[in-house]
Amino acid sequence: MTSGPVHHTRSAADPASADAGPDALAAVIAENLRTYRLRQGLSLDRLAQMSGNSRAVLAAIEGGTTRADIDTLWTVAKALEVPFSSLLSSGADAGTTVIRRAESQPLASRDGRFTSRALFPLTGDRQVEFYELRLAPGTDEQADGHPPGTQENLLVGRGSVVIVTGTGEHRLEEGDAILFDADVPHAYRNAGNGEAVLYLVMSYIL
Structure with missing residues (x-):
């Protein structure tokens, strides 16, 4: 005991x-x-x-x-x-x-300019997920809407980005954060000259 x-x-x-x-x-x-x-x-x-x-x-x-x-x-x-x-x-x-x-296996976009690395155990069902996103300079990653009720909370760890949500374009600098409804089409754009690093918390209503 x-x-x-x-x-x-x-x-x-x-x-x-x-x-x-x-x-x-x-x-x-x-x-x-x-x-x-x-x-x-x-x-x-x-x-x-x-x-x-x-x-x-x-x-x-x-x-x-x-x-x-x-x-x-x-x-x-x-x-x-x-x-x-x-x-x-x-x-x-x-x-x-x-x-x-060193042991992670990030997923990449078809052109390899956008990568997503899970920062949570890939086990079981969950309502909240945590990702590290990396965008090469000039990347404009378009995303379809997720299931109804999905929200994304993004923090810019490095670089300058434009996040396009259902309410328009939002420019974010290092240290800035944004929360938005992600059940509509949205986009991540690297507006700087170097690689942009974002940290994403995605929450679902199951």
């Missing part, structure tokens, strides 16, 4: 994590995509139509032979009506998890 709470520390490199190896995240995404698709009784052809992706792309992702980019995962999550992180989740969450930068 212990005299206090016991904290089980797990590195993000452990097998239970999506960061266990170079192909681990692709395998997790493949399993989750297939599970959600079959749970909703969808064929690959039907999901391709709903998400605007080709059947070949979805088949490759579901087969674990390719890592999906951010753009594709967003459209699939929206079509399946599940939180984005649900496609990355790798099991139940418990105890304490250390997220090592």
